[in-house]
Amino acid sequence: MNPDSSVAPLRRQYDEISARLTQSPSGTERDDVKRDIIALFKLVDRTITDLTALKDNIRALVDRYKELAQSQSGDQAPQFTGSVPVVHDHLGASTYIEKGWSLISLGDYQGAIQALGKALELSPDDPQAQSQLGWAQMLHGDYDDALGTFQQVLMKEPANSLARINVGYICLKKRIFGEAIEHLSKAIRLDNDKKATLYAHYYLGLVYFEREMYEDAQNFFQKTLVLGPNLIEAYYELGRAHWYADDRDAARETWAKGHKANKLTVWGKRCKEALERVERGEEPPR
Numbered sequence: 001m002n003p004d005s006s007v008a009p010l011r012r013q014y015d016e017i018s019a020r021l022t023q024s025p026s027g028t029e030r031d032d033v034k035r036d037i038i039a040l041f042k043l044v045d046r047t048i049t050d051l052t053a054l055k056d057n058i059r060a061l062v063d064r065y066k067e068l069a070q071s072q073s074g075d076q077a078p079q080f081t082g083s084v085p086v087v088h089d090h091l092g093a094s095t096y097i098e099k100g101w102s103l104i105s106l107g108d109y110q111g112a113i114q115a116l117g118k119a120l121e122l123s124p125d126d127p128q129a130q131s132q133l134g135w136a137q138m139l140h141g142d143y144d145d146a147l148g149t150f151q152q153v154l155m156k157e158p159a160n161s162l163a164r165i166n167v168g169y170i171c172l173k174k175r176i177f178g179e180a181i182e183h184l185s186k187a188i189r190l191d192n193d194k195k196a197t198l199y200a201h202y203y204l205g206l207v208y209f210e211r212e213m214y215e216d217a218q219n220f221f222q223k224t225l226v227l228g229p230n231l232i233e234a235y236y237e238l239g240r241a242h243w244y245a246d247d248r249d250a251a252r253e254t255w256a257k258g259h260k261a262n263k264l265t266v267w268g269k270r271c272k273e274a275l276e277r278v279e280r281g282e283e284p285p286r
Contacts, residue, residue, distance in 0.1 A: 010047070013040050070266055077139060078166055079201055093123035100132050109140035127156055134166060143170045161187040161196035168203050172210075180207050198228045214245035232258050232267035239274060243284055251279065 017040065019034050096119035103112035118135040120126060130153050137146035147170050153163045164187040171180035187200040205220035221238035224231060235258025242251035258271035274284045
């Protein structure tokens, strides 16, 4: 698609009117030019409105794609959500913050990192830019960079629970379990964001599973399902925690519930696959 294709005809009309004005029209010709200027202005205004509406529709497509991609990939990273940031311009930084938000939403994490880096050059320590940069770095897999960015956010906003669960998730991925427990537990104590509280329980379950503390893992996965019954991955992980705690019947029952709850997602399918594996006498994935 040529980005200039929709603008070129409008630009040609503009140039044609501009050329007529340089000839100093008078009388009827001047009236014609005035009419054409008004018509061009209305056409451009209508085009902007239509393109803005189309842009919003594309965002909806992106959201639907991300839901599908997450359900099929089994990605356990916290999902980037929220409203378009409302920012007060500071030396042009707001333009890059909004661009960064859009690029994260579209899944262009590298582009978002570049845009948000520019925003921070113009407005150092801007909390929105830093928080979004951390999301972009984390989703891009740049865990060390993301950890440093989120730690800066938490220095300014200790009660930012979403930043805390992101730090907890990164520490889980890096197997820094003690620090993961510290941040995730604090997010639960703060309890000021439903999404953060939900994922804090889920990630703590994963931490304790990795440490082979299966009863503690079960406790957090069970609380996760109370808070978010649609988080099907918690059924899968709870089943694994039951299995490796030698409660095989509870594991089978949990996987059956997870598959029944949503058969179409990757986690519902994994629950079914786990059942099939153990029925064949195999162990579920560790």
